[in-house]
Amino acid sequence: MLRENTKFILLTVFIALLFSSCNLKTETDGPYFGNGFHNGWADQNSIVLWTRLTQIPEGNADGIQFLDISAKEAKALDKEANAEKIHSKQIPEGLILDDMLGACPGASGEVKLTYFPLSNSENKIETDWIKVDDNKNFTNQWKLENLSPDTKYVVEIEARLNNKSKISDKIEGAFRTPPALEAEEPIEFCVVTCHDYWRKDTSDGHKIYSAMMDIFPDFYVHTGDIEYYDKPLPWAMTEEMMRFKWDRLFALPLQRNFWSQVTTYFMKDDHDALKNDAWPGMKYGPVTWERGLEIFDKEQFPSHDKFYKTIRWGKDLQIWITESRNYRDPNNAPDGPGKSIFGEEQKKWLFNTLQKSDATFKVIINANPILGPDRKQKNDNYANEGFQTEGDEIREFLNQFDDVYLCNGDRHWQYVSHIENTNLWEFSCGAGSDIHAGGWNQSDVRPEHRFLRVKGGFLRGNVSRKNGTPTLTFQHYDVNGNVVHEEIFSK
Numbered sequence: 202m203l204r205e206n207t208k209f210i211l212l213t214v215f216i217a218l219l220f221s222s223c224n225l226k227t228e229t230d231g232p233y234f235g236n237g238f239h240n241g242w243a244d245q246n247s248i249v250l251w252t253r254l255t256q257i258p259e260g261n262a263d264g265i266q267f268l269d270i271s272a273k274e275a276k277a278l279d280k281e282a283n284a285e286k287i288h289s290k291q292i293p294e295g296l297i298l299d300d301m302l303g304a305c306p307g308a309s310g311e312v313k314l315t316y317f318p319l320s321n322s323e324n325k326i327e328t329d330w331i332k333v334d335d336n337k338n339f340t341n342q343w344k345l346e347n348l349s350p351d352t353k354y355v356v357e358i359e360a361r362l363n364n365k366s367k368i369s370d371k372i373e374g375a376f377r378t379p380p381a382l383e384a385e386e387p388i389e390f391c392v393v394t395c396h397d398y399w400r401k402d403t404s405d406g407h408k409i410y411s412a413m414m415d416i417f418p419d420f421y422v423h424t425g426d427i428e429y430y431d432k433p434l435p436w437a438m439t440e441e442m443m444r445f446k447w448d449r450l451f452a453l454p455l456q457r458n459f460w461s462q463v464t465t466y467f468m469k470d471d472h473d474a475l476k477n478d479a480w481p482g483m484k485y486g487p488v489t490w491e492r493g494l495e496i497f498d499k500e501q502f503p504s505h506d507k508f509y510k511t512i513r514w515g516k517d518l519q520i521w522i523t524e525s526r527n528y529r530d531p532n533n534a535p536d537g538p539g540k541s542i543f544g545e546e547q548k549k550w551l552f553n554t555l556q557k558s559d560a561t562f563k564v565i566i567n568a569n570p571i572l573g574p575d576r577k578q579k580n581d582n583y584a585n586e587g588f589q590t591e592g593d594e595i596r597e598f599l600n601q602f603d604d605v606y607l608c609n610g611d612r613h614w615q616y617v618s619h620i621e622n623t624n625l626w627e628f629s630c631g632a633g634s635d636i637h638a639g640g641w642n643q644s645d646v647r648p649e650h651r652f653l654r655v656k657g658g659f660l661r662g663n664v665s666r667k668n669g670t671p672t673l674t675f676q677h678y679d680v681n682g683n684v685v686h687e688e689i690f691s692k
């Protein structure tokens with residue numbers, strides 16, 4: 202009941218501030234928060250907040266459509282790696298990226314952050330005004346430390362042009378920190394994968410964000426392919442176009458609203474690192490691998506020293522967020538001992554932290570599948586032959602636990618896999634919209650499939666105590682928020 206009340210108060214505060222900031226938007230010339238803000242890497246005591254200043258309060262709805270070029274032409278442009286040509290082939294003559302449909306160009310200016318516990322608004326912390334980084338796409342990040350566990354924080358961020366100008370915009374939102382490791386608390390979470398601007402199913406963004414907002418999870422994980430650089434309108438083979446795609450996506454109201462209110466862990470995969478099945482050393486057009494990682498890891502999403510982390514969410518739940526692009530060997534290297542996706546250091550960390558954990562349920566959230574099954578011709582993850590040696594090592598290690606559950610993104614269909622006579626379970630959340638679903642034949646049900654659905658949606662996890670018994674429930678949802686499958690585990 203208390204939780205519901207807290208949610209209601211938070212929503213009311215949010216709506217009130219949304220209206221006051223709407224008034225601000227019509228009275229000033231900006232800069233604005235067209236991309237809202239998002240958070241990342243939360244634990245009991247810290248979180249990273251990200252925001253960006255924009256020239257306009259909303260994405261450019263009257264913008265011009267890109268020139269549609271074929272996949273073959275795009276491939277040639279990639280090979281030629283000429284930034285000017287990549288633009289001129291896709292942007293109509295005389296126009297610039299800012300003129301294009303959905304554009305949300307950045308703006309110089311200053312931002313100030315205020316945050317406080319929802320239940321203790323006297324306890325406000327205000328930062329100094331700080332200039333957004335014009336060289337990092339007009340973004341700024343704050344790392345907040347010394348937070349209290351199990352606490353809802355209200356966030357307010359103000360914008361101004363400089364110290365002589367008035368406040369030009371203000372946004373409001375929230376996050377919550379995880380409960381301490383001895384707390385027996387019910388926890389709700391959602392896991393999603395694979396969306397992009399063109400495969401959204403409403404003009405305001407992806408429907409799943411309305412459905413997930415109704416659940417109002419304690420946290421949410423995006424397992425990557427948040428955008429696709431290597432899809433048309435435009436094929437984003439330059440830094441400017443990559444940033445354009447983020448600016449456009451972050452301005453979608455459904456996503457923006459959700460991300461500003463829910464504790465989030467953002468992961469990346471191939472399409473938002475560089476391109477399909479990408480590995481270190483590759484290029485996309487003139488953009489290097491290093492630059493691709495920098496844009497995601499250091500600029501467009503909350504930064505972290507390492508890109509994997511384990512977080513305890515109370516007594517009954519511990520999650521692992523893994524990283525599957527930064528440390529991998531080339532997909533086309535011959536399989537065998539030493540060929541890795543996680544890299545030695547991350548794998549050691551994963552094994553050690555799993556062994557040390559006394560959480561009732563251990564949930565490992567991966568960008569890519571570890572069990573699968575996946576398509577025969579794929580060669581990018583642990584369910585594929587190209588990584589079988591390390592895949593077997595990991596599966597064998599995990600099989601010693603009877604309380605480990607795998608979640609994954611990447612595959613555009615929903616499944617639950619359980620290999621008979623093992624402890625291995627894997628939950629694939631499925632693509633973010635029905636138009637984005639595919640890649641598997643609905644009638645191809647394998648022995649390990651407990652559930653298979655080639656449609657969009659998301660995965661919901663719930664940990665709670667039912668008559669004192671810790672219970673983990675996984676539910677697959679369709680895009681409209683209906684439950685389509687459920688698995689329950691009790692300890």
Ligand SMILES: [Fe+2]
Binds near residue numbers: 395426611
């Ligand atoms: Fe994908």
